[in-house]
Amino acid sequence: MQRREGLAKLTGQERYVDDLPLEDFLWGMTVRSPAPRGRVTAVRFGKGVDWSQVVVVDAKDLPGPNVVKLIEEDQPVLAAGYVRHMHEPILLVAHRSRDEARRAAMAVEIVVEPETPVFDFRVTPVTNQIQYGADNVLKRLKIEKGDVATALKDAPVVVEGTYETGAQEHVYLENQSMIAWLDGDVLTVTGSLQCPYYVLAALKHTLARDESRLRVIHAPTGGGFGGKEEYPSHLALHASLLALKAGKPVKMIYDRSEDMAATTKRHPSLVHHRTGITKDGRLLAQEIDVVMDGGAYVTLSPGVLSRGIIHAAGPYACDNVRIDGRVMFTNAVPFGAFRGFGAPQTHFANERHMDVVARAIGMDPVELRQRNIIRDGQSTATGQVIRDGTDRGAVIDRALEMSRYRVKEREHTAFNASNDHTRRGMGIAVFHHGAGFTGSGEVYLKSCVRVAGLPDGRVEIQTANTEMGQGAFTIFIQIAAECLGLDPADVVVAPADTSKVPNSGPTVASRTSMVVGRLIERACGALQKRLGTTERTGRGSALKDAIVEWHRTHAGQALGAEAEYEPPPGVAWDDKTYRGDAYAAFAWGAYVAEVEVDLRTFTPRVLDFVAVQEIGKVLNDTLARGQVQGGVAQGIGWALMEECRWKDGGMINNQLTNYVIPTSDDLPPIRVEFLENPFSGGPQGAKGLGELPLDGPAPAVVNAIAAAMNNDPRVIPLTPERLMALA
């Protein structure tokens, strides 16, 4: 099936937030902190602006608590007298004219009495830098399996390594955008967002309105990648506060520089490995320390750390593992969700370290991975016994075969020996990614999906999940059409509008196809049952006839059937000890990069990229391929060129001129292959895919550079400057 909304996008007919018709409205703008930490001693409204025409909102205008409700309630909607990071929102202004609104925002002077900030998450803070708890630790988590201390003491070889990853900006092509207005007594917002019910919860808490007077409508969203998981709650609150005060609709559209400066990014990380191993390459102990930069508020950092440490030991079997993780408070703009959610950081460290370990014991890096790859019956770091029947060795073998890895290695040896100005190398990364919320997360979410029969016999899927480019709506339609024997043209997806759809959970964590898709299958079954039909009789035209007939006898009523989340049998997780089944299913990947480095400019170029993964079942080849290719491109960007530059904890290269992402000319064709081993808990056997492709590219590409240059890079982005410094 082709993408449902594809032609509307190609012809420019799809209506994003800034494309929606809107009359008699104001443009909202944000006044932000000019300093990383301190008390706000004065707010001055400057000259040259007719302030009588400007709506101004500050923290005193909040009807309820001044917090953006998320995991912790620590982040204010608008800073009230004290700021903890650059660009923290302090005031909101609105005006009929966008230019005047911007002029007004720029005319406000904020005076901050500076206090000592903390910026380096890698260093223990001194007393006057402590701002969270006793030690600035936002969250601490630990995983323990076996006896690491003894195993390391007894190990014939111990190899250590430290690895570092930088922040990454999402660069969704559509910036953050939101409209808020009062529809009678119902405060309504529509925006570019991933999680309508997160926004609803935040509005309810801060605006002190019950849900019957709140409505959140998802607008077509021009990319998210995690960047529209938590931040839209802030923007929705800002637009709502202005709209309530002005009594008119308010539209807020960030421009690129504001979006890059003020919104969340991928957590920077520092990971230390200490590995005990036999001389012939059997892993005996993995001691791993993971530190992340959380920035000035908690946001989703506990979840990012959790996923990060659970994936930190890689897809390998080892009897003794200890992983210590912590996220540090700093006075940086808060970091948040980004595709992969902590796992790309720890996979980079682990897969780079596997090459370092291989070199230390004189073993081939591919052989080291093949030797230790987890086999059915063996367990992960959390003690989750893997029994999915996937041949993970075959995933590696296929990647080697497609990339002609061994042949290329020999060719490169000869090439490098005879070439003065260029070096070539091959690199591999082997990894896994758990789909759905971690541990008991899906149980707490209690996601619910409704499938409705419409009076004309068509079927409507009602979920709170959002289409942001990944193809969720197309997949939903395919799943329902397959279940009900319908032509996809007879299946529609309702807009994710909290006044109309049940809460099927957020559109995050590679959960939409696997978890919500499975709920759609079950809701389809419930609809068949409600119509007095069965899986066999309630299909195709018979089902359509039954729906039409039902409506004839139940005029004016709604025909819907729901399904609520139930954990797959045999899945058990303990939040306290961090032991058990962290995820219902893992997808498995092996990526190979071939890289060439110009020794005069130290510019690396990826010549070939092979991405092989086992994802249960491919629901739609074009969409799945697109997810992998896009994720690999984003991963290569993170590895080689995307560098956030900081001053006082704020990004200073906050424009696409000098924060560089890959263009079509920077990338080779990304060659994708899927292996399938159906997972009983997913629709038609599918597992989650969205985030997996971010885990492999950085270590594969950097390992290839290390092979080409015979060097040992430990930090990404591996820019030409960093590469030159290693020479």
Next chain:
Amino acid sequence: MDSVSVSFTLNGEPQGLTVPPAERLLGTPRYRVGLTGTKEGCGEGECGACTVHLDGLPVNSCLVLTAQVRGQSVETVESRKPDTLEPFLAGGATQCGACTPGVVMAASWILEHPELLRTHNTRELMAGNLCRCTGYDGIVDSVTAALTRNRRA
């Protein structure tokens, strides 16, 4: 000078407008004419999401003043016929869709001038259009498929 008068054709239709001198060509179709297909991605000519054709050549409309296009022909994504875009749908050229109108306008320039491929390849010619979803394979493959279809037609 608060405003200037400017006449040009937009997707073949004559336009006579009075606009502020600093108004960007990106904003005129979007906010005055109601053609919202053209998108703003960066506002500084890096991302190509706002690509339109000016007298047949692709330009970043965020870097062109409306007052500059007097007497010229402006074409936006809305001028392109849906059936010509089928290879892009089949090839996975669009995901989130925010870069797509610009991608379509840059790609249609290649399709209208296949001789460009004698001196450049598709990846070079599309490098002015940033896409964060597809990794570009869907776009590049779609251009190739559309070229093949045009040769057959």
